[in-house]
Amino acid sequence: MVESVSASAEPYDALLLLSFGGPEGPDEVVPFLENVTRGRGIPRERLAAVGEHYFLFGGVSPINAQCRALIAQVEKDLAEHGIGVPVYWGNRNWQPFLADTLRRMAADGVRRPLVFVTSAYSSYSGCRQYREDLAAAAAEAGVLDVMRIDKIRAYFDHPGFVGPFVSSTLEALDRLEPQLRDAAEVVFVTHSVPLSYAQTSAYVPQHEAVAGLVADAVRERTGVERDWTLVYCSRSGPPTQPWLEPDVCAHLRDRAAAGARAVVVVPIGFVSDHMEVIYDLDTQAAQVAAELGLPMARAATPGTRPDFVALVRDLLTERAAVERGETVTRAGLSGLGAMPDLCAPGCCPNPRGAGKPALCGRD
Numbered sequence: 001m002v003e004s005v006s007a008s009a010e011p012y013d014a015l016l017l018l019s020f021g022g023p024e025g026p027d028e029v030v031p032f033l034e035n036v037t038r039g040r041g042i043p044r045e046r047l048a049a050v051g052e053h054y055f056l057f058g059g060v061s062p063i064n065a066q067c068r069a070l071i072a073q074v075e076k077d078l079a080e081h082g083i084g085v086p087v088y089w090g091n092r093n094w095q096p097f098l099a100d101t102l103r104r105m106a107a108d109g110v111r112r113p114l115v116f117v118t119s120a121y122s123s124y125s126g127c128r129q130y131r132e133d134l135a136a137a138a139a140e141a142g143v144l145d146v147m148r149i150d151k152i153r154a155y156f157d158h159p160g161f162v163g164p165f166v167s168s169t170l171e172a173l174d175r176l177e178p179q180l181r182d183a184a185e186v187v188f189v190t191h192s193v194p195l196s197y198a199q200t201s202a203y204v205p206q207h208e209a210v211a212g213l214v215a216d217a218v219r220e221r222t223g224v225e226r227d228w229t230l231v232y233c234s235r236s237g238p239p240t241q242p243w244l245e246p247d248v249c250a251h252l253r254d255r256a257a258a259g260a261r262a263v264v265v266v267p268i269g270f271v272s273d274h275m276e277v278i279y280d281l282d283t284q285a286a287q288v289a290a291e292l293g294l295p296m297a298r299a300a301t302p303g304t305r306p307d308f309v310a311l312v313r314d315l316l317t318e319r320a321a322v323e324r325g326e327t328v329t330r331a332g333l334s335g336l337g338a339m340p341d342l343c344a345p346g347c348c349p350n351p352r353g354a355g356k357p358a359l360c361g362r363d
């Protein structure tokens, strides 16, 4: 972590965790899905199928509990480091809704919050869409005149994000039978997105960089050279629209046919074990692997690992130092360089066209 940056949140007076949101009971599943997919042309069959994924887990997405757990650890960590900013939480698609949170923050006297989004990579879904959410919610809450909102940069190659995946990949290898460990291939997985999103953002190169960093570290630690691939899960949208491929299940079939002996599945696209992880990987991909007789272990996501909790503080103090006019050293392990604090004009564009207001960028 970057200790050269003084541990102060000045000029920020609050940290806002901004996430996706998820249902917390069967009655909430359909309204939640309506919020997610409004105006996005997701086929009815796909929606019904995704609803079933949630019902399989009692209509409860794990994501909200994971946000609460992360916030509790971040509050503790900030307090331990003498950083006295309150931490708030708002979501794009479910309670607590972002606009309600912004209203409460304004009433509490917050004027200069910094936003941390639970998405590490650049893409419309993980970057600009949250910036549009901030603009819409700030307008709805009527706080645009009293609050200046900044957002923390994309953090895919930060050691506090990559490190937990190195540890969890080693732990997953250890869960395989000892005689299979050295032969196990590493399958890095992220959320598929439409090709149009991938072509207009650094989504794929950023994932390739993280996969390479984790694979290198695991090779160093185990002394074993193993094959790895980046694949995708959770494809949605109409069948006519091209999305990133291959799908994780198709990849497992291919590798089994090619004689692979075991796999470790590493969900580098996700900061915590939410629905895509517990359904698409732990349920669906695990079932395919079982049918193929292919031993599979799934690596954990960063969740509330101490390195990831410390990442939030590091990025908060880094950005605060920038705003105070200090020179900072930015933690980042890939050769891609840090993403800018203010998104460049037109970055991670809205596939339905420009023109929707977005905060925290140069456009």
Ligand SMILES: CC1=C(CCC(=O)O)c2cc3nc(cc4[nH]c(cc5[nH]c(cc1n2)c(C)c5CCC(=O)O)c(CCC(=O)O)c4C)C(CCC(=O)O)=C3C
Pocket: 020, 021, 022, 023, 033, 036, 037, 040, 042, 046, 047, 050, 061, 062, 063, 118, 119, 120, 123, 125, 126, 191, 192, 193, 194, 234, 235, 236, 237, 269, 274, 275, 276
């Ligand atoms: C890149 C990306 C991330 C990672 C970055 C980030 O974390 O933000 C992400 C996260 C998430 N996606 C989630 C859930 C859903 N995503 C959907 C639909 C879509 N996701 C997309 C992309 C992404 N999504 C896209 C291009 C669509 C098509 C519609 C559209 O263009 O918007 C749908 C609709 C049904 C379906 O078709 O799957 C659901 C229910 C949950 C909550 C999980 C839980 O409850 O635990 C989380 C964290």
Ligand SMILES: [Fe+2]
Pocket: 191
């Ligand atoms: Fe999604």
